[in-house]
Amino acid sequence: MTAPQLPQSIDAMEALLSDGDYVADRSLSTVLFLALKLGRPILLEGEAGVGKTEIAKVLSKTLGRKLIRLQCYEGLDVNSAVYEWNYAAQMMAIRLAEAEGGVARAELEQNIFSERYLVRRPILDALTPYVEGPPVLLIDEVDRTDEAFEAYLLEVLSDFQVTIPEFGTVKAPHAPIVIITSNRTREIHDALKRRCLYHWVDYPTAERELQIVHRKAPKAPEALSAEVVAFVQALRKQDLFKVPGVAETLDWATALVELDAVALDPKQISDTLGVLLKYQDDIQKMQGSEIKAILDEVKVAVKPSK
Amino acid sequence: MSGKLAENIAYFARALRDAGLPIGPGAVLDAVRAVEAAHIGTKQDFYWTLHAIFVKKRDQSEVFDQAFRIFFRRRSLIEKIIATLSPYSPAKDDQPKKPEAGALRAAEALIPPKKDIEPPKEEKIELDARFTVSEREILQTKDFAQMTAAEVTRARQLIASLVLPDDRRPTRRYVPSVKGKRIDPRRSFRASLKDGGGAISLQFRDRAEKSPPIVAICDISGSMADYTRVFLHFLHALTEKRHRVHTFLFGTRLTNVTRSLRSRDPDDALAKCSEQVADWSGGTRIGTSIHKFNRLWARRVLGQGAIVLLFTDGLERDGTEELASEISRLHRSCRKLVWLNPLLRFDGFEAKAAGIRAMLPEVDEFRPIHNLKSMEALIAALGVENSQASDPRLWLKRVA
Numbered sequence: 216m217t218a219p220q221l222p223q224s225i226d227a228m229e230a231l232l233s234d235g236d237y238v239a240d241r242s243l244s245t246v247l248f249l250a251l252k253l254g255r256p257i258l259l260e261g262e263a264g265v266g267k268t269e270i271a272k273v274l275s276k277t278l279g280r281k282l283i284r285l286q287c288y289e290g291l292d293v294n295s296a297v298y299e300w301n302y303a304a305q306m307m308a309i310r311l312a313e314a315e316g317g318v319a320r321a322e323l324e325q326n327i328f329s330e331r332y333l334v335r336r337p338i339l340d341a342l343t344p345y346v347e348g349p350p351v352l353l354i355d356e357v358d359r360t361d362e363a364f365e366a367y368l369l370e371v372l373s374d375f376q377v378t379i380p381e382f383g384t385v386k387a388p389h390a391p392i393v394i395i396t397s398n399r400t401r402e403i404h405d406a407l408k409r410r411c412l413y414h415w416v417d418y419p420t421a422e423r424e425l426q427i428v429h430r431k432a433p434k435a436p437e438a439l440s441a442e443v444v445a446f447v448q449a450l451r452k453q454d455l456f457k458v459p460g461v462a463e464t465l466d467w468a469t470a471l472v473e474l475d476a477v478a479l480d481p482k483q484i485s486d487t488l489g490v491l492l493k494y495q496d497d498i499q500k501m502q503g504s505e506i507k508a509i510l511d512e513v514k515v516a517v518k519p520s521k
Numbered sequence: 522m523s524g525k526l527a528e529n530i531a532y533f534a535r536a537l538r539d540a541g542l543p544i545g546p547g548a549v550l551d552a553v554r555a556v557e558a559a560h561i562g563t564k565q566d567f568y569w570t571l572h573a574i575f576v577k578k579r580d581q582s583e584v585f586d587q588a589f590r591i592f593f594r595r596r597s598l599i600e601k602i603i604a605t606l607s608p609y610s611p612a613k614d615d616q617p618k619k620p621e622a623g624a625l626r627a628a629e630a631l632i633p634p635k636k637d638i639e640p641p642k643e644e645k646i647e648l649d650a651r652f653t654v655s656e657r658e659i660l661q662t663k664d665f666a667q668m669t670a671a672e673v674t675r676a677r678q679l680i681a682s683l684v685l686p687d688d689r690r691p692t693r694r695y696v697p698s699v700k701g702k703r704i705d706p707r708r709s710f711r712a713s714l715k716d717g718g719g720a721i722s723l724q725f726r727d728r729a730e731k732s733p734p735i736v737a738i739c740d741i742s743g744s745m746a747d748y749t750r751v752f753l754h755f756l757h758a759l760t761e762k763r764h765r766v767h768t769f770l771f772g773t774r775l776t777n778v779t780r781s782l783r784s785r786d787p788d789d790a791l792a793k794c795s796e797q798v799a800d801w802s803g804g805t806r807i808g809t810s811i812h813k814f815n816r817l818w819a820r821r822v823l824g825q826g827a828i829v830l831l832f833t834d835g836l837e838r839d840g841t842e843e844l845a846s847e848i849s850r851l852h853r854s855c856r857k858l859v860w861l862n863p864l865l866r867f868d869g870f871e872a873k874a875a876g877i878r879a880m881l882p883e884v885d886e887f888r889p890i891h892n893l894k895s896m897e898a899l900i901a902a903l904g905v906e907n908s909q910a911s912d913p914r915l916w917l918k919r920v921a
Contacts, residue, residue, distance in 0.1 A: 224560055250573075252555075252559070358824070359824075402821065413578070
């Protein structure tokens with residue numbers, strides 16, 4: 216199996232991401248390149264729907280590595296994130312040993328706490344060697360766990376090792392590619408940040424967003440894509456509780472294609488506004504004359520470029 | 522790698538540190554390694570490489586940008602670094618000056634120069650501002666009286682005794698517990714191994730309990746000026762005692778002072794707050810401030826079932842329409858909204874002011890306080906034993 220090589224320059228990184236249909240700006244490519252080169256985890260922060268999780272998926276796809284995903288939630292503990300013993304099988308082994316008789320106790324204990332009865336969870340899994348190279352470990356929405364778990368991650372992320380009391384220390388021969396994402400629903404502790412390369416994933420510029428729409432929603436006609444992007448960009452300047460992310464732009468473009476739209480009109484926008492805005496207050500604010508006003512601006516702005 | 526490049530990066534790191542970025546020696550080593558690894562081709566790449574190492578928070582990005590420009594502007598230093606990636610030897614007398622120039626301006630970018638203290642005629646407003654609401658934005662600093670040692674000790678004792686309503690929440694984490702309801706397989710298994718696995722002695726576990734985060738949003742406008750010191754001292758002691766406490770101050774604008782309050786010394790912490798906040802004892806814009814909180818901070822600090830303590834007298838000058846909808850949103854995004862109102866210094870208080878009437882239906886608990894002179898009174902008002910008569914509907918009914 217010939218896995219693709221790690222990129223050797225920032226340009227190569229950019230090309231690699233582009234192969235995976237991810238339109239990245241230079242700063243993101245630089246951070247990713249450095250993280251791969253220096254073997255450091257990356258902490259990606261940003262609003263929901265700007266493509267943080269997607270980066271991990273693209274990396275795993277283009278580098279041909281396995282993607283291991285750990286979705287964080289409140290109360291996530293070592294048993295579900297790192298490892299667990301298979302108690303039922305262990306009980307069974309003890310009973311069988313008893314039935315057969317004559318197995319020395321020390322030997323039994325050693326057998327019971329062996330790899331055979333170890334249930335691997337994502338983090339332990341990411342530390343084991345794979346033929347195609349170290350896997351991509353995605354620790355998604357780390358802000359949803361509590362501080363205790365964050366503290367546990369410190370050992371894993373600085374030494375890439377895990378200590379299991381009954382078993383010993385498991386150390387990764389090669390550091391996995393670790394990508395941590397956060398929506399900033401709470402501040403991540405400085406100690407964790409210090410171990411990572413940090414990058415704030417911002418909303419894309421109009422130009423980049425248009426490229427993204429071309430890549431991800433190729434069916435949308437040229438004129439429509441331009442209008443959609445310009446409209447979303449204008450919407451982001453409004454005083455909204457949650458402005459639409461890139462994911463919403465793509466959903467909207469796809470939705471409009473399904474509705475056979477060739478250009479934006481106020482009626483259609485107001486019917487499909489739920490794709491872009493997810494809060495009732497925001498939708499109410501935008502309904503009616505606001506949409507018309509933004510749309511007029513958009514039409515004026517898009518025209519001269521054609 | 523060239524010693525001069527490393528040296529320049531170290532100087533740059535020092536400039537950033539002076540500008541307030543927390544950069545340790547480890548980061549400098551990382552930066553040198555990263556610049557080596559990245560085979561820098563353009564100024565932009567050099568910029569983002571250092572950015573990736575030194576910036577750990579979104580708001581540090583701006584300071585970094587300022588510092589980078591000032592630091593590497595000199596004699597096209599950066600072009601030389603890139604062109605050769607070889608020793609660059611600046612004139613000896615230039616070296617110590619460079620970080621200082623960068624640091625000073627980057628530091629200014631971080632902490633805007635203090636606003637001049639308003640001329641004395643404004644003092645009149647402050648004096649009789651207790652029962653009035655000023656629409657004007659008055660920017661001024663504030664000096665707090667120093668804490669006495671007795672005050673500090675007493676505050677710690679009081680905070681230790683404070684039990685907030687609804688203060689212990691079960692989490693999804695488990696701890697060993699004799700009376701627990703769930704079987705703990707791991708401990709059961711270990712326990713039964715002790716006697717050879719003959720009999721299984723069941724061990725139990727139960728949910729761990731934890732205090733929820735507290736978010737205090739505190740009015741520091743002219744009408745609340747008398748109480749600010751007590752509030753801040755209380756919040757400082759609370760921050761010291763508890764794990765997750767966030768503090769926001771508002772008059773006409775909203776300021777997050779959480780980090781300032783983390784200083785151990787209360788005088789120090791209050792002085793830092795004073796420096797950070799520009800609108801002491803000015804007007805009030807409750808609606809706008811809460812709107813800003815909802816937009817910028819609610820999603821970041823209200824996770825995990827936070828209790829919100831709102832300290833304000835509810836005297837709003839701007840329209841109450843915005844206030845009502847923003848309070849309603851705040852109410853929906855936290856687990857409990859407790860409003861502590863120190864205006865109630867008369868027993869005959871009635872909820873008549875428009876702002877108060879707009880806010881009352883949206884709070885979970887309305888804690889009146891008749892005479893807020895001391896921390897004792899504040900703690901008593903917030904404590905769980907004082908929860909009767911805290912139902913906001915009672916107050917609304919009384920007027921109706």
